[in-house]
Amino acid sequence: VRLVVADGFRPFLDERGTGPAQPLAEALRARGHEVDTIRIPAGGDDAQTALATRLTDVSDAGAMLLAVGPPAHLLVHPCKIVWCTGEDFSHGGDQPADHAGFDEARAVVADSPQAQGLVREWWPGTIELVAPLAASRTGAGSAKSVFSVLERLTA
Amino acid sequence: VRVAVVNTQVLFVRGGAEQLADGLVGALQGAGHEVSSIRLPFRWHPDDRILDHMLAAQLTTIPDADLVIALKFPAYHVSHARKVLWILHQHRQAYDLWGTPWQGIADDGHGRSVRRAIHDTDERLLQETTHGPHVISENVASRMRASHDVSPSVLYPPLMDVGYFCAEAEDYVFYPSRINVLKRQTLVVEAMRHVRSGVRLILAGTADTPEIEAEMESLLDDPVLQDRVRWLNRWVSHADKLDLLARSLGTVFTPVDEDYGYVTLESFTSDKPVITCVDSGGPLEFVTPGVTGLIADPEPESIAAAIDALAGDREAAVRMGQAGGEQLRERDISWSHVLDTLLST
Numbered sequence: 001v002r003l004v005v006a007d008g009f010r011p012f013l014d015e016r017g018t019g020p021a022q023p024l025a026e027a028l029r030a031r032g033h034e035v036d037t038i039r040i041p042a043g044g045d046d047a048q049t050a051l052a053t054r055l056t057d058v059s060d061a062g063a064m065l066l067a068v069g070p071p072a073h074l075l076v077h078p079c080k081i082v083w084c085t086g087e088d089f090s091h092g093g094d095q096p097a098d099h100a101g102f103d104e105a106r107a108v109v110a111d112s113p114q115a116q117g118l119v120r121e122w123w124p125g126t127i128e129l130v131a132p133l134a135a136s137r138t139g140a141g142s143a144k145s146v147f148s149v150l151e152r153l154t155a
Numbered sequence: 156v157r158v159a160v161v162n163t164q165v166l167f168v169r170g171g172a173e174q175l176a177d178g179l180v181g182a183l184q185g186a187g188h189e190v191s192s193i194r195l196p197f198r199w200h201p202d203d204r205i206l207d208h209m210l211a212a213q214l215t216t217i218p219d220a221d222l223v224i225a226l227k228f229p230a231y232h233v234s235h236a237r238k239v240l241w242i243l244h245q246h247r248q249a250y251d252l253w254g255t256p257w258q259g260i261a262d263d264g265h266g267r268s269v270r271r272a273i274h275d276t277d278e279r280l281l282q283e284t285t286h287g288p289h290v291i292s293e294n295v296a297s298r299m300r301a302s303h304d305v306s307p308s309v310l311y312p313p314l315m316d317v318g319y320f321c322a323e324a325e326d327y328v329f330y331p332s333r334i335n336v337l338k339r340q341t342l343v344v345e346a347m348r349h350v351r352s353g354v355r356l357i358l359a360g361t362a363d364t365p366e367i368e369a370e371m372e373s374l375l376d377d378p379v380l381q382d383r384v385r386w387l388n389r390w391v392s393h394a395d396k397l398d399l400l401a402r403s404l405g406t407v408f409t410p411v412d413e414d415y416g417y418v419t420l421e422s423f424t425s426d427k428p429v430i431t432c433v434d435s436g437g438p439l440e441f442v443t444p445g446v447t448g449l450i451a452d453p454e455p456e457s458i459a460a461a462i463d464a465l466a467g468d469r470e471a472a473v474r475m476g477q478a479g480g481e482q483l484r485e486r487d488i489s490w491s492h493v494l495d496t497l498l499s500t
Contacts (some may be wrong), residue, residue, distance in 0.1 A: 052211040
């Protein structure tokens with residue numbers, strides 16, 4: 001299946017990005033998927049970046065979009081999983097578009113109770129708890145893996 | 156210097172534009188600059204999305220960059236105080252492809268207003284720019300001059316790879332490229348019906364769409380063509396491509412109005428002549444008939460005659476290939492020249 005993994009990054013200052021996009025893309029390729037990645041340049045005015053991302057429609061790219069770091073949750077795709085990790089949303093949903101970005105997602109997952117709690121403070125929808133990526137890859141631990149959520153949505 | 160290289164991203168597609176951006180990033184890094192590669196996704200259907208993506212690019216800022224080098228529509232609308240344009244092409248559907256089967260944008264009131272918005276936004280950008288615009292070929296420059304009051308300067312992109320060589324010519328001509336309607340490989344396959352010299356055609360590249368793949372497969376069902384055409388319908392490694400180039404009689408490269416065309420440079424770097432067409436665009440800036448290659452009409456018989464002409468005078472084919480190689484060396488198509496030009500503006 002063709003999948004798109006997206007996150008944000010701050011050019012020059014944080015080229016590694018806001019989420020685990022690269023390791024996730026590699027893990028998905030290892031599972032036989034064809035994967036491309038989007039990296040949204042952030043670091044300028046937040047509202048302007050949010051609007052630019054909201055205008056970016058990638059609906060016809062791949063069967064699913066995995067938004068693994070802000071502001072990728074604002075991208076438009078009919079089958080989007082928003083993955084909240086660490087302190088991604090420690091400032092809450094402070095852009096008006098954040099709600100829309102979450103509301104339209106097919107699934108919202110968090111890889112820790114803390115990440116889940118931060119989003120629960122401002123967004124009322126269902127946030128599934130999944131294992132962190134390393135544990136998902138090895139199948140360790142009791143939490144379900146992000147791959148099982150993906151397989152459920154692509155089935 | 157912190158340099159951001161900004162390009163357009165079409166997801167799951169890799170072609171010449173991506174190669175060029177990667178080459179530029181590598182050359183800048185090699186020269187000691189700190190580089191960030193930025194790709195802005197682009198979708199052009201329905202027509203309104205073009206406007207959305209244009210606005211998204213305008214809203215994108217890269218505050219930590221000292222310099223932005225912007226390559227392609229709509230990403231070249233990114234905002235920065237110090238932006239150099241090195242344009243691969245504009246949105247051709249709104250310019251030279253308008254009124255052709257490849258127009259893409261609807262020819263109705265709304266489509267025309269989208270087209271006008273693209274023209275106006277490009278025009279503003281080009282009038283405001285103080286650095287450049289540089290473009291990748293005279294062909295792209297000439298299209299730009301037809302729609303805007305600008306004087307773009309041509310800065311030819313070098314090849315990204317090394318290791319090209321020349322070996323004794325065997326009995327085949329080579330066409331390495333993604334298979335699609337605009338590259339017209341099916342026209343060259345049709346031409347092979349008319350070839351009398353016994354020379355074969357080797358195509359290397361996968362099809363861009365299932366439709367063109369099916370068309371090619373159906374053509375190659377013909378037993379006559381099966382004997383004369385070999386299609387390597389897979390990703391061909393760089394080493395294999397160099398080897399196929401080196402042992403060929405010459406290259407056939409017959410796109411419709413190509414922006415630039417790395418295939419011409421690859422062929423000449425391997426000291427092999429190029430057969431192209433009168434309407435192929437970029438390759439015509441390098442191919443001089445009888446000197447570095449042959450120029451055919453976009454008709455099977457004409458292309459077949461050019462292939463037979465190469466086969467009929469192999470000494471001339473060798474001479475033309477070497478002249479092509481010599482021409483490239485004289486033109487100084489190098490990354491050092493590209494960086495000197497882009498960074499001095």
